[in-house]
Amino acid sequence: MKFTNILFALWCLAVVALFALAVDRGYSPFAQGGGPGGRGGFFFFGGFGGGSSGPRHK
Amino acid sequence: MKDDPGAPRALTCPNCGAPIIVRAAGLTVSVICGNCGSTLDAADPVLTLIERSNAALARPLIPLGSRGSLDGIEWEVVGYLERSGDDVEWEEYLLFNPWSGYRFLIHVEGNWRLGQALDRLPRLDGGTALLDGDAYRGSDPYNARVDFVVGEFYWRVSVGETVAATDYSAGGTSLSREDNAQESSWTQLKDLPPGTVGKAFGLTPPLGAGKTANTAWRDFVHSLIIAAIGFAALLVVLVAAPASQLIAQDTLLLEPEGPAITRVIGPVEIQRRSSAVEVRATTEVENAWVDLGYALVERRTQQRFEASATAEYYSGSDADGNWSEGDKRPASLFASIPRGSYDLVVEARAKQWGGSFGGSQPSVAVTIGIVRDTGFGGLFLFAAIMLAIGPAWRAWRLYSSGAGPDRDTTW
Numbered sequence: 001m002k003f004t005n006i007l008f009a010l011w012c013l014a015v016v017a018l019f020a021l022a023v024d025r026g027y028s029p030f031a032q033g034g035g036p037g038g039r040g041g042f043f044f045f046g047g048f049g050g051g052s053s054g055p056r057h058k
Numbered sequence: 059m060k061d062d063p064g065a066p067r068a069l070t071c072p073n074c075g076a077p078i079i080v081r082a083a084g085l086t087v088s089v090i091c092g093n094c095g096s097t098l099d100a101a102d103p104v105l106t107l108i109e110r111s112n113a114a115l116a117r118p119l120i121p122l123g124s125r126g127s128l129d130g131i132e133w134e135v136v137g138y139l140e141r142s143g144d145d146v147e148w149e150e151y152l153l154f155n156p157w158s159g160y161r162f163l164i165h166v167e168g169n170w171r172l173g174q175a176l177d178r179l180p181r182l183d184g185g186t187a188l189l190d191g192d193a194y195r196g197s198d199p200y201n202a203r204v205d206f207v208v209g210e211f212y213w214r215v216s217v218g219e220t221v222a223a224t225d226y227s228a229g230g231t232s233l234s235r236e237d238n239a240q241e242s243s244w245t246q247l248k249d250l251p252p253g254t255v256g257k258a259f260g261l262t263p264p265l266g267a268g269k270t271a272n273t274a275w276r277d278f279v280h281s282l283i284i285a286a287i288g289f290a291a292l293l294v295v296l297v298a299a300p301a302s303q304l305i306a307q308d309t310l311l312l313e314p315e316g317p318a319i320t321r322v323i324g325p326v327e328i329q330r331r332s333s334a335v336e337v338r339a340t341t342e343v344e345n346a347w348v349d350l351g352y353a354l355v356e357r358r359t360q361q362r363f364e365a366s367a368t369a370e371y372y373s374g375s376d377a378d379g380n381w382s383e384g385d386k387r388p389a390s391l392f393a394s395i396p397r398g399s400y401d402l403v404v405e406a407r408a409k410q411w412g413g414s415f416g417g418s419q420p421s422v423a424v425t426i427g428i429v430r431d432t433g434f435g436g437l438f439l440f441a442a443i444m445l446a447i448g449p450a451w452r453a454w455r456l457y458s459s460g461a462g463p464d465r466d467t468t469w
Contacts, residue, residue: 003142003205005280008448012288019292019441023299023434026334030436031393032365 071096089210092122097207097216119165119261120151122209126258128172128250131158135259137209143200143223145455152211160212162245163255167274170255173234173247180226180233180244187226187233189246194226194233202236278452288445292438300330302432309425312408314346324401326354326428334433335392337402341369341424343386348424351405352390356398365390369424372411391433402428 022028071078076093089098118138120126125134137152148166155161162173180189185196202223207215226233230249235242255261308323326335337352347370354363367390373382408422 002147002277002280003203004145005277005284008281009284011448012284012291012445015441015444016288016291016295019437020295022437023295026330026332026394026431028334028391028393028433028437029440031334031391031433032367 071098087212088214088216090208092208095208118149118151118208120163120255120259124259124261126255126260128153128161128163128254128258131155133158133161133163135163135209137211138207139204139215140206141202142205143202147205152209162247164247165255170250171232171247172250173245176233176244176246187235189233192228192231194228194231197225197227199224274452274456278449278456281448281452285445285449289442292441292445296434296438299434300333300431302336303430304427305430306402306428307425308404309423310404310406312348312406312422312424314408314410314422316408318349318405318407321404321406321426322401323404323426323428324399325357326400326402326430328395328397328400328430330397330431332394332396333431335395335400336389336429336432337365337367337392338387338389338427338429339367339369339424340387340427341422343369343371343384343408343422345372345374345411346370346422347384347409347411348422349407349409350388350390350424350426353403354392354395354400355403356396356400358398361396361398363392363395365392389433393433402426 070076071091071094073096074091074094076091078089078091078098087099090096091098118135120135120138122135122138125132127133133153133155135151136154139150139152141148141150146166148164151163151165153161153163160175162175164171164173176189178189180187180194182188183193187194187196199222201220204215204217204219207217221236221238223237224235226235232247234245234247236245237243306323306326308321310319310321312319328335335354339348339350341348347368350367350369352365352367356362367388369386369388371382371384371386373380375381404426406424408424
C-alpha cells in the first residue's frame with residue numbers, strides 16, 4: 001500500500017479514536033459552556049451580557 | 059573464469075532456491091530474486107544474502123526479460139523499481155543493451171518517459187538548469203524513496219533507499235537530479251508519444267487482475283475505501299454512545315418587558331465520569347425575544363458552569379416582501395460536566411420588539427428541558443468531514459490529471 005494511504009489510514013484511525021474519546025467524556029468543541037472545550041456563557045447574574053437583541057433584518 | 063559483459067549467467071537464490079538469471083553479467087552489482095524478494099550480491103560467487111525484501115508483491119507491467127525497440131535500439135527490461143515522492147508514485151524500468159548501455163523507462167501517472175543518465179553536468183542558474191542551450195525550470199525538491207525493487211541493476215539498490223530529487227522541465231523534455239551522500243546524478247528524460255511503449259514491447263493494457271496502470275484512480279479508490287471504513291467506525295461509536303435522556307423539565311411564564319425571573323431546576327444527576335448536558339428552551343414568541351441565562355451548579359462543591367441563549371422570532375414585510383428570522387428553540391450545550399448532582403439555575407427575561415412592526419402580546423411561556431448525553435451530532439459531522447479530506451484531495455488530483463478508470467494510461 002502506498003505510504004500516503006498508510007498515513008491517511010492512520011489519520012482516520014486518529015479521528016475515530018478522538019471521536020470515541022469525546023463521546024466517552026461528553027466533550028464537544030461546539031459546546032457553549034462546561035469543562036474543557038466549553039467557552040462559558042455570556043450570562044452573569046444581575047445582567048445579560050449577550051449584547052443587544054432584536055431583529056437584524058435590514 | 060571471467061564473465062563476458064552482457065553474457066547471461068544462471069544463478070540460484072540461496073534463500074528460496076529459485077533460479078535467477080543475470081542478464082548483464084559482469085556489470086550487475088545486485089540482483090533481487092523475483093520469487094522471494096531477497097537482494098543478492100551478484101559479485102560474490104557464493105551469492106551472499108545482503109538484505110531480504112518483503113515487498114515482492116507487485117508485478118511490473120512490462121515483464122522482466124521483455125525486449126522492445128525504442129529510439130531505434132532494441133532494449134531488454136532487466137530491472138524494475140517502484141518509487142514514491144512526497145505525493146506521487148511512479149515505476150522505473152531499467153533497460154539494457156550490450157552495446158548502448160542502460161536507459162530508464164519511467165511510468166508516472168499514465169505517461170511514459172525514456173531517460174538516459176547524463177555524462178555532463180547542467181549549469182545551474184538559480185532554480186533553472188541550463189543544458190545544450192535549453193533552460194529547464196526547477197520544481198521544489200522532494201524525497202524519492204524505493205518502495206519495491208526486482209531484477210538487476212548496475213548500482214546497489216534496496217527497498218527504503220531515499221535520495222533528494224529535483225525535477226527540471228522544459229516542454230516534453232525534463233532533467234531529473236538525484237543526490238545522496240556519495241554522488242549527484244542527472245538524467246535527461248523525454249516524453250514518449252502515446253502508444254509507443256505498448257507497441258515497442260507488444261503489450262496490451264492490463265485487464266482486471268494485476269497492477270492498475272492509473273495510479274491516480276487507484277489512489278482515489280483506496281482513499282475512498284479507507285474513509286468508508288473510518289465512517290463505519292464512527293457510526294459504530296455513535297450507536298454505542300450513551301443514549302440521550304431528558305432528565306428534567308420546567309416551564310416559566312414571563313411578562314414582556316417585565317422583570318427577570320429565576321428558577322432552579324434539578325436535580326441534574328451526572329453518573330458517568332463526565333457527560334454532555336444540553337439545555338433546550340422552547341417558546342412561541344412573535345416579534346419578541348427571551349434572554350436566558352443558565353448556571354449549572356454542583357450542589358456539594360458549588361462548582362458552576364455558565365451559558366446563555368436567546369429565544370427570538372421576528373417577522374414583517376418590506377419592499378422585498380415578507381421576511382422572518384430568529385430561533386424559537388435555542389439549545390445550549392455544556393461539555394464534559396464532571397460526575398455529581400447539579401441544579402440548573404435559569405434566569406429569564408422577555409423583551410418585546412417595539413417600533414412599527416411590533417405589537418403587544420400576552421405572557422410568554424418558556425419550556426426548559428435538560429437532556430443528558432447528547433450533542434454529538436455536530437462532532438460526528440465534523441469527524442466525517444475530517445475523514446473526507448483524503449478522498450477529496452485524491453479526487454482533486456484525479457480531476458487535475460484528467461485520468462479516469464477507463465482512460466488509464468498512454469500505452
